[in-house]
Amino acid sequence: MLNNKPRTLSEDPKLTNQRILITGGAGFIGSNLIEYFLKNNKVVCLDNLSTGFYKNIAEFIENPKFTFKEGDIRNLETCRLAVKDCDYVFHEAALGSVPRSIKDPIATNASNIDGFLNMLVAARDENVKRFIYAASSSTYGDSMELPKVEHNIGRPLSPYAVTKYLNELYAHVFTQLYGLETVGLRYFNVFGKRQSSEGAYAAVIPLWVKTLLSHERPVIHGDGNYSRDFTYIENVIQANELAAFIPWQIFLDQLKNYSTELRLEKASDQIFNVAFGGNTTLIELFNALRDNLAKYDPAVSKIEPIYGPYRDGDIPHSLASINKAIKILNYKPVVNAKKGFEKVANWYFENY
Secondary structure, eight states, X not given: OOOOSOOSSOSSOOOOSOEEEEETTTSHXXXXXXXXXXXXXXXXXXXXXXXXXXXXXXXXTTOTTEEEEEOOTTSHHHHHHHHTTOSEEEXXXXXXXXXXXXXXXXXXXXXXXXXXXXXXXXXXXXXXXXXXXXXXXXXXXXXXXXXXXXXXXXXXXXXXXXXXXHHHHHHHHHHHHHOOOEEEEXXXXXXXXXXXXXXXXXXXXXXXXXXXXXXXXXXXXXXXXXXXXXXXXXXXXXXXXXXXXXXXXXXXXXXXXXXXXXXXXXXXXXXXXXXXSOOEEHHHHHHHHHHHXXXXXXXXXXXXXXXXXXXXXXXXXXXXOOHHIIIIIOOOOOOOHXXXXXXXXXXXXXXX
16 A cells, blocks of 8 residues: 655645756746746746747746756757756757657657757756656557556657657666656646647647637548547646655655555656546547637637548557556646636637
């Protein structure tokens, strides 16, 4: 059974008076983390603006507690300069998208493997308190098990998935060899404000919202019955703070007991699913976005989707078990997909 000894944590832990580096801070998740952590901390943003946007951080530029460093994680010296004097690193920088990785695996590898290793080395040498990084549900690959549990993965289905799995292996090695505290958060289809609809590899929600508001028909790849564990950004922010805040020894004690419960006595990697723990089919997603946007633009209600071919590298279904994060991190996701779709429809309508 899980250790029931009293926690030394408050019910609502907060990082305060720390210097935090957020890589990929001009991106969707990174900019939301900046907005949150800047309330109580100094924040450094490192971004090369290749997939992130200056507009996402423009409102923070005049804040004396905020520093923007334009640079590329593929350059080790850039990483060293960015992490200097920082207490925590939240590593969100990556070249995302399964289709993009299939088209250009070399670029994906350079950012997601070389860049990740550079950040680990820089964080190790700066002796940061903890390195929290964006892992991915793509790591589950061809595993058909539902819900997805952290200790049981399949074979990767794309170059992107390979890179995210190798990130976990590298982080584990740096913890074991150098004592760098690392925590990987396997994100499941995160969505929310500032998620970009621009470019050929835009995520499905902002892309469909943009298409609907343009009174055009979105394309559903497949028959619409593939499903995802769509996770609202507020839940992701909570998980990141908890992953940074919980004292390492309590972390390890709780993990040890949890692992024994699962007959995983040798488990040592600090990996957690970050999701809501429910799934939505693509046709359900389309209907939810259309219905919510129709509240602001009635013409949207008449739009029907186009069904196209399945995409290479896509997994049929994604549903997370979040029991490990609940028990060890005290993770308590509060925004379900339905509420998140309402929130995001409102934000996109007001900001498009």
